[in-house]
Amino acid sequence: MRALIKQILKEELSGKKYFISRLIEMGFDEESAIEELKFIVDNLKDLPNEIILYRIVVADSKSDIDLEQVGSHYSMDKHSLLDSHSYVTGYGENYFLLKVKVPKKLIDRNETILNNILYPNEKEVTLKNKGRGIEVLSIKKIKI
Numbered sequence: 001m002r003a004l005i006k007q008i009l010k011e012e013l014s015g016k017k018y019f020i021s022r023l024i025e026m027g028f029d030e031e032s033a034i035e036e037l038k039f040i041v042d043n044l045k046d047l048p049n050e051i052i053l054y055r056i057v058v059a060d061s062k063s064d065i066d067l068e069q070v071g072s073h074y075s076m077d078k079h080s081l082l083d084s085h086s087y088v089t090g091y092g093e094n095y096f097l098l099k100v101k102v103p104k105k106l107i108d109r110n111e112t113i114l115n116n117i118l119y120p121n122e123k124e125v126t127l128k129n130k131g132r133g134i135e136v137l138s139i140k141k142i143k144i
Contacts (some may be wrong), residue, residue, distance in 0.1 A: 022117050040116050047104055051061060052137070053125055055098045062096065062139050070098060070131040072108070074114075078125045080096045082142070084122070095119040097142045102127060 016037065025031035053074035059065050075081040082097070102125070111126035127134065 001101070004057060009110065015087050019113055019117060022114065026117065035115075036074060040113055044107070044112060046103075047074075047107070049104050051076065051102055051104065051125070053100050053102055054081050055100070056081060057096045057098055058094070059096060060093050062141075065096065065098075065139065067136055068132060070134060070136065072111075073128050074100070074102075074125050074127065074131075075123055077124055078109075080121065082144075095142050095144050097135060097138075097140045099138045099140075100131070101137055103133070106131075106133055 019037050020030070020033045023036050024030060028036055034121040053076060055074045057065055057071070057073055078097070078099075106127050106129070108126045108128045112124065115122070115126055
């Protein structure tokens with residue numbers, strides 16, 4: 001049991017070091033990188049148990065969207081998503097805005113932290129298992 005705890009702590013520490021090194025590569029000094037990582041992690045911890053997320057999918061019709069595996073990359077900010085089209089994915093003639101409800105336990109914590117470091121303006125949340133297990137609240141055809 002003690003060895004398992006040591007291994008978990010070692011992996012967590014090495015993860016923090018990795019994230020801090022990525023922030024330094026992005027132009028932060030070490031102290032600012034530590035503060036930025038703390039800010040990102042705290043925001044993730046403070047999310048409610050269920051959150052609303054958005055994603056843009058390209059398809060010919062709504063029926064072409066795989067609702068079992070809607071995808072991994074989402075935004076918490078619908079307006080930023082629509083303004084930047086950051087997460088456009090798929091193939092087809094039409095654009096659809098998906099609004100989904102996600103239990104916090106489906107968030108891929110490490111990938112979300114990394115994507116928030118690499119793309120700080122996107123307010124991305126990355127999900128486990130390509131979005132399996134989420135609740136699709138609406139699919140709205142949009143023009144881009």
